[in-house]
Amino acid sequence: MKIRAALLSVLLLTTSALAAPKDVVSLNGEWQVRIDPADADAAKAHPKESKWFKSLVPGSVQQDLISAGRVPDPFKGINEAPIQWAGMTNWQFRRTLQVTPAMLARDNLELVFDGLDTFASVSVNGKALLSTDNAHRRWRVDVKQALKAGENEIIVSIASPIRTLQPKVLAEANPLPGEYDSPYGDEPKGKQTSPYIRKPKYQYGWDWGPRLVNIGVWQPVNLEVWDDARVDTLLVHQEALNDAEARLLARYRVVADKETTVTLTTSITAPDGTVQKVERTAKVAAGVNEVTVPLTIEKPQRWWPVGYGAQPLYKVSGHLGDGQGAADTVERRIGLRTSELVRDKGSFGFKINGMVIFAKGSNLIPFDNFPARVSEAQMRDVLTSARDANMNMIRVWGGGYYLHDAFYAMADEMGIMVWQDFMFGGAVTPPDAEFRHSVKAEAEEQVERLQSHPSIVVWAGNNEVLSGWENWSDRKAFKKKVGPDEQERVGVGMAVLFDRVLRDAVLTRSPGIPYWPGSPSTDYEGPTDTDKDGDRHFWDVWSGSKPVEKYLESCPRFMSEYGFQSMPDMATIRDFAGKGDLAIDSPVLKAHQKFLAGEGNDRLKLYMDQRLRPAKDFADLVYLTQVNQAQAIDMAARHHRACRPVTLGSLYWQINDTWPAISWASMDYYGRWKLLHYAARRFFAPQAIVAQHRDGATVVSVVSDATQPITGQWRIRSFDMAGKVIGNREEAVTMLPLSATQVASIPDADLFHGADAKASYAVAELLLDGKPVSRTIVERALPKDMAYPAPGLKAEWDGKKVTITATALARAVMLDFGATAAQPSDDGFDLLPGESITVDVRSDATAAALKRALTLRTLGPQ
DSSP: HHHHHHHHHHHHHHHHTOOSSOOEEEEEEEEEEEEOTTTTHHHHHHHHGSSSSEEEEEOOHHHHHTTTTOOOTTTTTSSSGGHHHHTSEEEEEEOOOOOOOHTTTSSSSEESOOOOEEEEEEEEEEEEEOOOOOOOTTTTEEEEGGGOOOEEEEEEEEHHHHHHHHHHHHHHHOOOSOOOSSSSSOOTTOSGGGGSSOOOOGEEEETTTTEEEOOOOSOOOEEESSSSEEEEEEEEEEEEESEEEEEEEEEEEEEEEOOEEEEEEEEEEEETTEEEEEEEEEEOSSEEEEEEEOOOOEOOOOOOTTTTTOOOEEEEEEEEEEOOOEEEEEEEEEBBEEEEEEEEETEEEEEEEEEEOEEEEEEOOOSSSGGGGHHHHHHHHHHHHHHHHHOOOEOTTOOOOOOOOHHHHHHHHHHHHEEEEOOOOSOOOOOOOOHHHHHHHHHHHHHHHHHTTTTEEESSBBBBBBHHHOOOOOOOHHHHHHHHHHHHHHHHHHIIIIIIIHHHHHHHHSSOOOOSSSSSSOSSSOSSSSSSSOOOOTTBBBTTBBGGGGGOOOSSEEEEEEEEEOOOHHHHHHHOSSSSSSTTTTHHHHHHHHGGGGGTOOOOHHHHHSSSOOOSHHHHHHHHHHHHHHHHHHHHHHHHHTTTTTOOEEEOOOOOSSSSOBSSSBBOOOBOOOOHHHHHHTTSSEEEEEEEEETTTEEEEEEEEOOEEEEEEEEEEEEESSEEEEEEEEEEEEOOOOOOEEEEEEEEEHHHHHHHGGGEEEEEEEEETEEEEEEEESSSOGGGOOOOOOOEEEEEEEEEEEEEEEOOOEEEEEOOOOSSOOOEESSSSEEEETTTEEEEEOSSSHHHHHHHHHHEEEEEEO
């Protein structure tokens, strides 16, 4: 009996070895921070900060300093300079961890840092355990031998990235070309450290954001406690998809500390809630193991981009155990779809589920200069605003960081396609193998983390690194200076990185998803950044000071960047600038204008002088900048759509801001829509009309994103400024699926019948079921030269609804609430003589306060 009992005990121990579940102890929340005692000069200069004070993780020391009132908020006024010392200082972060004897009895205790920014060393109870050099990676370290029962001290020491790399950079005769020079003297011009580090590049300053070189434990931290084995990751690969079935492969990476037998139970929950399970038992060895489980879904439901179908999502759950319980669990949410690049004789576009989708959208920069404080609500607001403006694609730009899983989950739900850049912003990359090895680990980890999201339809290797190397004057000067051998070494290093290392990460970790080496690119098939091949970044307008009509001179294959600046609303300006008098060259406005190192407001004025009437006051100037931006991008985007099928995408720069700023954004840092965002809802409408006046004629096109033919009418009417109809033409039209069709080219003589160009205009409309769904104004002179009449605008309020009526043409009507934060349901619209529109106003202010605050602005006399 004793022998039998002993054998039974051994058997129970053997069969339940994996039954104890993995525990995850969060170490987020309150930590402490101080200047590293070894940084004696900094401690002497800032004695108060040499003592421990409160820190929040995830976060950064800059956030801690702001929260503690040790430095002013850099987003306010001209306060960017006083915080710069923080990025030049070495810091220590600490917290205590209570460990129980039961925890120590477990086989494995590991500290897991989802992100350390950047040159960090980690010690536990004085024992050094980890050294890091890449902010884009997760770091895991075994801490069992360093822990004891009771209280344990974790210290994370993080060195200044600038001071760490500067000796190396200053010693270089020809440092690698970077992105934006520092205005604060911490780095000599042309000798930037940012090309040499794997860290969010925008933190070193960009032409839309401040220089805030963050230091901190910027992502969550956990203690993972487990026995025998755990699931390191689960990849779900789609091997085949047709109407009858989807064949998937669940690839588990199982880490074990000994040879053992595990059972993996994989569950698939369909959109309707039905569940199927597949169980597999496998023997795993000590170390890293891959276990694959084939899966089949009958009559699969496909995920579609918004506007083309539904977004059904499946849940794939994995349970690691031995039949007695789950030792570890993992879950992925997937969508079933195919994604292909359209590449034929230079063409470039996206084919989802076999259908060519015209990409309508914008570029996304980081949500904040302090990533840890970005909320899910803020991300959802931007994505919802994109969808509400009829966008179907967002490009996650490569100078920031890989976004939180929640962002991609929201995009999955909304049907918004994501063009995902790897995090390279523009700087030339180091050619050494050690750098590529770090990037390889980063890329594989990030692709694995994100590969299940159906919204991600392409991975791109970089933003403007390759095109800059080919075309930019400073890169050409660098190549000439270093000579052919070094030029080849650097160039080959980039080719290996972007054509092999990153491509391989996508091919092996997310097969079936296209890889594109950079933006703009031609996939090494020819010159980059041209209309003839691949995608384009077009900056002749704005950066090159060319007239906005330059947008109309060609049809690019895919316009992945183009943009035009404006000021944010007065409520946002007052929030960062205060109550004093303001002018376009006020110091605070120059501080929040990063284009041309603060001189970008001159470019705003240049274009206003070119196109629009003089501003009556500062608030009117703000309005005019927004009108200019909206009209410029409207012109470009409608043109791109009319160029289909030559052009297959239009992504303007940019949708959002990282801080309150004067920039290219269509919605500001606080989520307030500028006039451009309202215009985007119109020019990205599923069916739209395009009317371009060029060379003495008006060319009219209709575009449709529908997958079936649509029958309607188009019409164009010309008026004089008194509202009298001069000419009228209306025809029936059948819009083919997924098409752009030119329906007319009308000479001025036939449309305007000799009317003065400055005193007449035309209105082009697309009607479905007799109702206008798209409208655009045709003018033969610049807005500043048009003889607009007094519009006779009236506003009648009903609670927080306001009805606006015009007695004459009212161009680009803006509801300006001044310093009162408010978002109308529509704005920047045109009203024809006698027309009315009712607008809902969303605001925390009372209806009475909104009525008092409202100023109606138009391009005409007021």
